[in-house]
Amino acid sequence: MHITDIMRANSPTFSFEFFPPKTPEAAETLYQTIRDLESYMPHFVSVTYGAGGSTRDLTHHLVERIQHTTKLDPIPHLTCVCHNEEEIQPILLRYAKSAIGNILALGGDRPAGIAYDKSRESFQHAIDLVKFIRRFNESGAHPERRGFGIGVAGFPEGHPATPNRLVEMDYFKAKVDAGADYVVTQLFFDNRDFLDFRERCALRQIHVPIIAGIMPITSITGCKRMAELAGGTRFPATLLRALQHCQNNPEMVRRVGIQYALEQCHDLLDNDVAGIHFYTLNRSDATRIIFDSLGIPRHPNTPVSTV
Ligand SMILES: Cc1cc2nc3c(=O)[nH]c(=O)nc-3n(C[C@H](O)[C@H](O)[C@H](O)COP(=O)(O)OP(=O)(O)OC[C@H]3O[C@@H](n4cnc5c(N)ncnc54)[C@H](O)[C@@H]3O)c2cc1C
DSSP states (O other): OOHHHHHHHOSSEEEEEEOOOSSHHHHHHHHHHHHHHHTTOOSEEEEOOOSSHHHHHHHHHHHHHHHHHSSOOEEEEEESTTOOHHHHHHHHHHHHHTTOOEEEEEOOOOOSSSOOOGGGOSOOSHHHHHHHHHHHHHTTOSSSTTOOEEEEEEOTTOOTTOOOHHHHHHHHHHHHHTTOSEEEEEEOSOHHHHHHHHHHHHHTTOOSOEEEEEOOOOOHHHHHHHHHHSTTOOOOHHHHHHHHHTTTOHHHHHHHHHHHHHHHHHHHHHTTOSEEEEEOTTOOHHHHHHHHHHTOOOOTTSOOOOO
């Protein structure tokens, strides 16, 4: 379904993010997670996109598998890095043929371990990919009249590559105005950053829905990996203090992380957030506990998927 219709019919939205598994064991974990979470009937799920060729195919396959074998509405991520127009066009055609409704258009993380020269890229920034998808939509190649709904990333704490926050907002405004229908944010641990970002967007006349990205911490190792991946993320003292108290007790760390994320969700809902997007890391337990505590009902009659 086009994201505009999803957002119009559901406020707030709840959604999950998965990444394509690389091994048969990881695939089993993910498919079990999908089966576990499907009965919450999230408004959409999204699938990340890697920098290398084979992992990219895994994304396309996973998106199509979710589309064809579950009740879930998958949104593929698509990135600029290491792609040219001749490569993006067939991917869009393939997704259009599978009636995929939306795409999250991203700059993409720099590929690790391969020589990479950004200046030679066809798409320099996510805005170029947004414009390209927009042109694809106008070509009428998608079965839905409006074409793909288009999402973009937002960074409540700022993106590390643009330290000037005023200039960054200019780039962000241009990206949204190029044709974005919604924004999903980078994870954050202090809701004031999200609320301030939303206010700054409103001041710049950015009025598309802004969905908050939430990642519950479930281990100290995961927390450190997250700090590496989402460079620049602030870890507030309240959170660090709570984690420090129980750092040698993995179960308590998990509980503290989930409780912290739950409180973030309650506060965001009190502040009329347009949606909450959970970075699940392909596991269902933390998200299930949060959903149950938020009082989001399961739909026991949801047909068990064959994914
Ligand atoms: C919700 C979410 C999902 C993500 N999923 C993935 C994924 O699946 N795969 C993946 O590889 N990465 C993913 N990422 C990471 C993301 O691709 C990187 O953080 C990337 O560096 C920024 O992406 P962007 O789409 O904001 O890029 P852009 O909008 O291109 O911005 C990147 C940087 O360029 C700057 N910039 C923008 N326009 C200009 C301009 N005209 N001139 C100069 N500078 C400019 C911006 O200010 C910013 O600092 C995700 C991030 C988020 C928040």
